[in-house]
Amino acid sequence: MSADAPEPMPEPMPEPLNETASASWVQRRSLAQRLILVAVVWSALALAVAGVVLVALYREDSARAFDERLDVYVKAIVGEMAGGTPDSPAEPGNLGEPRFDLPASGWYWVVFDGQSGDLLFASPSLFGDRLDLPDLPARGELRSFVESPRGGELRVLQRRIVFGEAAAFRIAVAGETADLRAREVTFAWQVALTLLVLGLGLIAAIVLQVRVGLRPVTALRHSLAAVRRGDAQAVDEALPPDLRPLARELNALVRSNREVVERARTHVGNLAHALKTPLSVIVNEVRGPGGGGADLSKIDEQAAVMRAQIDQHLERARMAAQRRVIGVSSPVEPVLSRLIRAMSKIHRERDIVFSLEVPDGVRFRGEEHDLEEIAGNLIDNACKWTTSRVDVAVETVRTDGVLERLVLSVMDDGPGLTPEQRREAVKRGRRLDETVPGTGLGLSIVVDLAAVYDGRLALQPGRGGQGLQALVTLPALEANVAGG
Structure with a gap:
């Protein structure tokens, strides 16, 4: 390397990560901002959890009502079939639901022979289509979701029915869940909108509450600023009971500060006055006739007086200083x-x-x-x-x-x-x-x-x-x- 070549600059050291950045950010916030922030976060979490719970409860209640409706149709089919004989049951009608007669309406029912599995009866709404049903367990009832012949989701209730001693039938009623899901989505949006409006109202109430609640603190700050400017002699103690002791302590601190200044001024004046006479005597002795014939005993006496005065005022200053130590008891x-x-x-x-x-x-x-x-x-x-x-x-x-x-x-x-x-x-x-x-x-x-x-x-x-x-x-x- 040439001697004239500049030396490479050292690479700057990476700045250490500030682990307390978030804490510092919080500390820089005002008391009102902290209270509002905490209340808003908590309210948002509470309302979000409430919304999820409400939608879940509505979904569960809607599914239960849908299953109860399917159960009613199964019982209606059983009642229609019971009009015949065990070996030749009567064919069910529309069960009071017109959609069972409309082709591809999304509402279907079928009856199978429990032994052979052959299809005995089907609702006109199937219109030649078939339902892909899961196997029925031995317990005799099954609730499940299957795909509709024309697309979409069906909620199916299957039940095994026995007429007499040997005749067994497998009955299935299916209903399309599109309307159910649509109502759930509509309800979820309604809940979200309602909770959003409620949340905005809560935030406004929180802001108002914090502003009104902290107004005495603002008044205390203005009162203290007036004392500092000299516009008032003491902090206004007409405050709520929570802040009144603080105002009293501030007034005590203000009085203490005034007393310290006044006491210092008094001590200096007293000390100056007390030392004036002994100093005059000493000066007179030194400057008296003859100059060198000063009465040393008198000088010593006045020096002792001066020392006593200095000790006395220093002791008073010590007592005043100890009085101002905070937390001493x-x-x-x-x-x-x-x-x-x-x-x-x-x-x-x-x-x-x-x-x-x-x-x-x-x-x-x-x-x-x-x-x-x-x-x-x-x-x-x-x-x-x-x-x-x-x-x-x-x-x-x-x-x-x-x-x-x-x-x-x-x-x-x-x-x-x-x-x-x-x-x-x-x-x-x-x-x-x-x-x-x-x-x-x-x-x-x-x-x-x-x-x-x-x-x-x-x-x-x-x-x-x-x-x-x-x-x-x-x-x-x-x-x-x-x-x-």
């Missing part, structure tokens, strides 16, 4: 039982009596760590102030029979708080009694965490106006919904 009863066992050991010297009531199968829709943080702060706070008893309970809130929220109640029998003190208690770092150890952050942490889960903390007097009851509303779901 935690069982409530094991968490509360574990916390009560831990608190009973921590406050063993006080002999506190604990009680716990939790409905079966209730799960917190969120991180288990956050539930422990909320419940742990509340139970620990109740143990610090109670006299002798702490009651922990969970109640459920349902919407249209679906578990939506849970209310965690922690109640003590301590001195309680005034309305003003209850308002102050939830502020970050606010302590109402310096004699009790703590940072004062417990209830405010509960407030922050509950807000992350669209919940809230409420404080109210305990049972009988004695003590304090803390109520936290949180999202919940059934155990079977959570997959366990």
Whole structure:
């Protein structure tokens, strides 16, 4: 091969067969098209099977009626022959059927001697022709199809008749099936036309049903598009019961998205505001008189403040991010039982009596760590102030029979708080009694965490106006919904 000759191009590799081509085609269809396609195919198959069954039943019924008619003629011939003697039977007449007298009419009857097989009588319609009949079995009766002397198909009924003790006769009656077949074909076309009209009506009804049935879905899509464009604040929930939960979940998702954006904006603003003062102090120290004589202890103090502020806002961001994880849920009863066992050991010297009531199968829709943080702060706070008893309970809130929220109640029998003190208690770092150890952050942490889960903390007097009851509303779901 010459060095200047171009190298042969490699042959293109054959494209692999797409085994999922039909599945992809189905997936590209709209929901309405899928429903209509499935309904049309099923209706067509059902109507086709119904048509075949109807024609078969008509054919069977027509054949039975034809055989019964032949049987009547055989009995009429027997009755005519019985007018003579066994050795010399009477010749049958036209049997009330004019076509037996018309030559080549397609309706014939013959009588043979049962012993010799000689032809004794024949209908005038044979007009010298003969029927090619099959042999009659010993059982004495046979129904069969034979060819007509002038062409066509005949249905034949043969029967052996015995007069007296010895005289036997073989009687055959034949009728042309052309009219029978023509009626069957006519009936089949009538059935096909009727089922075709019925099928077209069903298809029209199916299309109408699908369009009307899916109209709420279209309305939901338009409503969601309006929210995306900013023309509406929420998806319209005025939908059928089947779609109303979906609209609620979409609205929850929209609210969650808004809250994430707003919370991020708030965190950035808070962090910027919190860092502004320490940064100003540091800058002033560095730029102060002398320059190099900055108070390092003050810089270190402000750096610690900045680090604490950064850690605090990062923790809040972490909580917000965990709240948005889809499918995260935690069982409530094991968490509360574990916390009560831990608190009973921590406050063993006080002999506190604990009680716990939790409905079966209730799960917190969120991180288990956050539930422990909320419940742990509340139970620990109740143990610090109670006299002798702490009651922990969970109640459920349902919407249209679906578990939506849970209310965690922690109640003590301590001195309680005034309305003003209850308002102050939830502020970050606010302590109402310096004699009790703590940072004062417990209830405010509960407030922050509950807000992350669209919940809230409420404080109210305990049972009988004695003590304090803390109520936290949180999202919940059934155990079977959570997959366990």
